[in-house]
Amino acid sequence: MKKLLYMASFFALVFTSCDPMEDAYKEVDEANADAVADAKFFSDKVLLETGYTLTDADYALSTNTSVSGHMNFSSSATAADNLPEVLTNMKVYGEAGSEYVVNYNFYIPSSKVSDASPKAYEMTGNDYDLLGEGKGEPGQYGNFDKNMPIDEYLPVFLDRRFPIAKVGDSKLLSYKFYGAGDKYAEYEFDGTVWTNTSKAFGYTSAYELTEEDYKLMGEGKDQPGEYFNFSSKAKADNYLPDFLIGKYPNAVSGDKQEIKYVYYGNYYDNYIGYILNEDGWKNNVTVSFNWETGEYVLKTLSQTINASSLVAYKDKTWLFVPPIKFVKSDKTPTETYTLVYDDYKFVGNGGYGNFDEEEDVVLEKIAKIIKNKYEVAVGQVYSITYKYYSSGVTNKTVILEAVKDN
Numbered sequence: 001m002k003k004l005l006y007m008a009s010f011f012a013l014v015f016t017s018c019d020p021m022e023d024a025y026k027e028v029d030e031a032n033a034d035a036v037a038d039a040k041f042f043s044d045k046v047l048l049e050t051g052y053t054l055t056d057a058d059y060a061l062s063t064n065t066s067v068s069g070h071m072n073f074s075s076s077a078t079a080a081d082n083l084p085e086v087l088t089n090m091k092v093y094g095e096a097g098s099e100y101v102v103n104y105n106f107y108i109p110s111s112k113v114s115d116a117s118p119k120a121y122e123m124t125g126n127d128y129d130l131l132g133e134g135k136g137e138p139g140q141y142g143n144f145d146k147n148m149p150i151d152e153y154l155p156v157f158l159d160r161r162f163p164i165a166k167v168g169d170s171k172l173l174s175y176k177f178y179g180a181g182d183k184y185a186e187y188e189f190d191g192t193v194w195t196n197t198s199k200a201f202g203y204t205s206a207y208e209l210t211e212e213d214y215k216l217m218g219e220g221k222d223q224p225g226e227y228f229n230f231s232s233k234a235k236a237d238n239y240l241p242d243f244l245i246g247k248y249p250n251a252v253s254g255d256k257q258e259i260k261y262v263y264y265g266n267y268y269d270n271y272i273g274y275i276l277n278e279d280g281w282k283n284n285v286t287v288s289f290n291w292e293t294g295e296y297v298l299k300t301l302s303q304t305i306n307a308s309s310l311v312a313y314k315d316k317t318w319l320f321v322p323p324i325k326f327v328k329s330d331k332t333p334t335e336t337y338t339l340v341y342d343d344y345k346f347v348g349n350g351g352y353g354n355f356d357e358e359e360d361v362v363l364e365k366i367a368k369i370i371k372n373k374y375e376v377a378v379g380q381v382y383s384i385t386y387k388y389y390s391s392g393v394t395n396k397t398v399i400l401e402a403v404k405d406n
Contacts, residue, residue: 042093044091045092045093046093047092047095048087048093048094048100048313049100050100050101051101051103052100052101052102052103053102053103053104054086054102054103054104058086059071059072059086059105061086061089062082062086062089063085064077064081064082067082067086070107072104072106072107072304073105073106073107073307074107074108074109075108079104079106080309080320080322081320083309083311083320084311084319084320085318087102087318088318093316094312094313094318096313096314098312098313099310099311099312099321100311100312101308101310102309102310102311103307104306104308104309105304105306105307106304106305106306106307107302107304108300108302108304110299110300110302120173120184121171121172121173121174122173123157123173123175123176125139125142127157127161130157130160130161131153131156131157136148138153141178142176143175144175144178145177145179150175150185150196151196154173154175154185154187154194154196155194155195158171158187158194159194162189166189167189167191168188168189169188169189170187170189170197171186171187171194172186173185173186173187206258206259206260206271207247207258207260208259208260208261209262211225211228213243214228216243217239217243218239222234224239229261229263229264230262230263230264231264236259236261236272237272237283240272240274240281241274241280241281244257244274245280245281251276252276253276253277253278254275254276254277255275255276256273256274256275256276256284257273257274257281258271258272258273258274258285259271259272259273270286270287271285271286271287272285272287273285273286275303282303283301284300284303285299285300286299286301287299309321310323312371321371322376322377323404324371324376324377324378324402324403324404325402325403325404325405326363326366326367326370326382326400326401326403327400327401327403328363328398328399328401329381329399329400329401330399331381331399331401332381333381333382333383334380334381334382335383336382336383337373337382337385338384338385338386339366339369339384339385339386341353343369343373344387346368346369346372347365347368347369348365349365354387354389354393355386355388355389356389356390362386363398363400366386366398367400369384370382370384370400370402376402378402378404379401379402380401380402381400382399382401382402383398384397384398384399384400386398
């Protein structure tokens with residue numbers, strides 16, 4: 001009887017003991033399950049090509065009604081917030097460690113800036129005194145009048161008030177004119193003398209229309225060539241798009257051009273900006289500056305422009321890559337990190353778990369690793385230690401600062 005009990009116990013032990021291959025089988029099963037899940041996940045997806053441009057059908061996949069309704073991104077419906085979802089719904093994927101450029105439409109709303117008090121140097125009593133206090137001189141009453149040519153007096157004043165001016169320096173002056181109050185004039189230093197430029201706020205490259213240009217736009221009644229100007233009856237935007245086509249026949253989409261023109265009955269410097277797209281020259285900005293009152297008005301019209309952003313694919317998820325680049329720095333690090341094997345593998349250096357490329361390539365790969373590991377923001381400083389092979393493996397450390405990439 002005891003013998004039978006011993007045998008039963010022996011067989012029970014044999015059949016209840018652990019199979020030494022059980023854990024291995026389990027790992028294989030899990031790996032197979034992961035492979036099956038991956039195959040199923042990627043079965044209906046295609047690889048995104050860098051430089052891809054979104055189509056109307058792509059925008060329509062967004063759950064943001066502004067994006068899907070207007071077929072663009074904007075400051076209120078940003079690419080950062082909405083582009084990853086669009087890519088996900090497009091059923092595209094990316095390769096790990098790679099960044100992709102995606103092109104899209106970006107809407108810029110209209111805006112208006114009006115400044116009746118431009119940043120000008122305002123002449124005081126002592127300034128007028130520098131130009132003489134005798135009869136008929138500016139210092140007598142602290143102003144100019146019709147008998148005092150400002151282009152003779154103001155360059156002298158600027159020489160005395162700003163004796164260390166550099167070539168290209170400009171000054172917008174506010175001065176008092178008898179019977180007319182405050183007036184404005186702008187001067188630029190050429191290295192020897194101050195010259196009245198009469199230019200308005202950066203539009204020095206604008207093309208100034210000539211009498212012949214106005215004539216080309218029509219010389220009949222209420223047309224620009226009748227009096228060589230635009231007016232309420234001869235509106236600039238009704239004539240300039242066609243004029244620009246003839247003036248710049250070799251222009252390509254995206255080109256911009258500013259035009260300086262005369263408008264009937266005012267003392268303004270008038271500028272109007274155009275950008276060329278597939279529909280022709282479109283007005284996108286107007287600028288006017290009144291040299292009598294100092295009033296400055298900038299109007300930017302709404303427009304849709306071509307834009308692009310970087311995205312990356314991580315853990316089966318699309319991520320927006322902020323416009324940030326890394327530069328070497330000597331600042332105190334905000335993050336300190338030593339690369340591990342998975343980091344090298346992420347950027348294609350998993351074979352030996354180190355770098356052996358030129359420095360610029362190494363820094364580019366480290367930048368990708370930082371973006372993959374951290375939520376990067378401008379101003380953050382990273383101290384990164386990594387393994388480098390050159391006749392042997394050594395540890396190196398580099399400090400990189402995140403800065404805005406324009």
